[in-house]
Amino acid sequence: MAWNYRTIIEPFKIKSVEPLPFLSRGQRQRALERAGWNLFHLPASRVLLDLLTDSGTNAMSGMQWAGMMQADESYAGARSFFRLEKAVRELTGFRYVIPVHQGRAAERILFSFLGGRGKIVLSNTLFDTTRANIEFSGARAVDLPIREALDFDSPYPFKGNLDLQAFRQWIRRHGASRLLCVVTLTNNSLGGQPVSLQNLKGIRALCRRHGIALFLDAARFAENAYLIKLRERGQQRRTSREIARQMFRLADGCLVSGKKDGLVNMGGFLALHNPQWAQQARNMLILTEGFPTYGGLAGRDLEALAQGLEEVLDEEYLKYRIRSIEYLGMGLLRAGIPILRPTGGHAVYVDAGRLLPQIPRHRFPAQALACHLYLEGGIRAVEIGSLMFGRKARAELLRLAIPRRVYTQSHMDYVIEVFSRIHRKIHRIRGLRILEAPRVLRHFSARLRWV
Ligand SMILES: Cc1ncc(COP(=O)(O)O)c(C=O)c1O
Known part of the structure; x- marks a missing residue:
């Protein structure tokens, strides 16, 4: 059957569910303060949608x-x-x-x-x-x-x-x-x-x-x-x-x-x-x-x-997978959020350098955006920029990696909505500076504060 509706139908029924934690903004603010403005330090129980990685976060059948x-x-x-x-x-x-x-x-x-x-x-x-x-x-x-x-x-x-x-x-x-x-x-x-x-x-x-x-x-x-x-x-x-x-x-x-x-x-x-x-x-x-x-x-x-x-090689699964990534990417573009194009296989990469031109690279624009994404909507993503790679960074990106078979189209709609809200106050976002960090792989354990 040719299936040509616009709605992405997840090609599975859900048999086992895990509740999501809904925190107030104040609770999220305190959690991120305790984490030293580094999302790697956040307990997963404080995260509503976890887009930190697609690795090992799959739902099994x-x-x-x-x-x-x-x-x-x-x-x-x-x-x-x-x-x-x-x-x-x-x-x-x-x-x-x-x-x-x-x-x-x-x-x-x-x-x-x-x-x-x-x-x-x-x-x-x-x-x-x-x-x-x-x-x-x-x-x-x-x-x-x-x-x-x-x-x-x-x-x-x-x-x-x-x-x-x-x-x-x-x-x-x-x-x-x-x-x-x-x-x-x-x-x-x-x-x-x-x-x-x-x-x-x-x-x-x-x-x-x-x-x-x-x-x-x-x-x-x-x-x-x-x-x-x-x-x-x-x-x-x-x-x-x-x-x-x-x-x-x-x-x-x-x-x-x-x-x-x-x-x-x-x-x-x-x-x-x-x-x-x-x-x-x-x-x-x-x-x-x-x-x-x-x-x-x-x-x-x-x-x-x-x-x-x-x-994983089921065509309906792959169609849903790739379309979900594209759907999120297109939604962000419509909300005025610049992304790396075309969208690829497992994640959407937001061009935070372009979105936050007021923040210089050494003040970590993508990390600042990651913090606001969490504060605004409880969403966790990962900085791929100067915090991760130092001076070797090629760009200031925020990666939204999508775990396989875990989230639905309405979760993606929510991510887009949260980004739209952030976009309205984008010029008010400031940069961050490092308080303490190890010499190697500093993004995992650094602690930061707002400038
Ligand atoms: C392209 C690629 N190669 C290798 C690895 C390493 O795999 P693992 O995390 O299972 O050690 C990763 C992990 O993210 C990856 O993305």
Whole structure:
């Protein structure tokens, strides 16, 4: 049936509910004061809508909960591991499946033997933990996003793409033997933007010609596949599953944090073709995560992840998911709030630098906006700007990440309404200054005050 109504219908019924805490403005003010104007310090019980992250905040299905009850908790050779292995093999085509407790464990394991001094990892843009694990191994991490990725108004549909011209230059200058490539799908650090199949094929061709190993950081593989289906010429008739399978088959391996498109709260995996790499990875896994058939997870987590990988490629789910993000983005634009366009897979990024021109970067405009969003409506979001990255910040963004299957269209309407109210008094918003902060990753624990 062609379903062409404007209303977004969540493709599920709600069987289990969790009440939301409604606080008065005074209570929110006191909570934020106690948190030192840093939303990471807020207890979740003080937050009405939590848009801090889409990672590990998913709602699971009845099938996933049922699978958890039936899971096999054997130490070695658990049935639930084989179920996950089968699901990952069918999806990715990789023979060796190595479960880990979350994405960064896969990163640490892979780069412990493929990274190291002298190696260079090229990427469209590495996520922070991926970069940190690469650099920790002694290797160098380099981002090569396309030019359009940094132009927030460009309607370019695949801003997650890697700059192939720049890639060729790195091969020419440094020689292929030192290089590795990691493509992040979707590109979380630059707006959750997708990578096109055409770009992936171009990267594959270069890597194959020069013998460079290609990995996908595929935490949001299903959202990327659906955005290809929507936006790339010739892909409309294919299923998201077919597209996802093709994406994985272009690479030598993948790192997956299951906390995003695995539709679980904890879990992940590393999957590879190469038996020597798999052996090295398993040796490391035993040392730091656990036996190769559980890798830091309970049998019930393996079971839930296997089921989640099936459910996430449902076309009705993906349609609802991507349309909800777009719906929120369009609503904010109509309310006069500038956002990074086009909207991508898992979040809407508000351009706080442009919205609050009266606040200089060192007074953290996006953090000021985050505080007002909480004060006005109890909504928690995250600053991605000068508080997080210091002088290296490329822009002053506020990310509204949407947990999967958790909120409905009316929750999104509420977010838009709260932003409209803030917009009316936008010129009155002041900046913040840091009272105390550690030297690294200061955004997690800094305490601030209004200037
Ligand atoms: C693109 C990407 N890669 C890797 C990770 C790390 O995964 P985890 O948080 O499961 O360690 C994340 C987490 O947000 C991510 O967004």
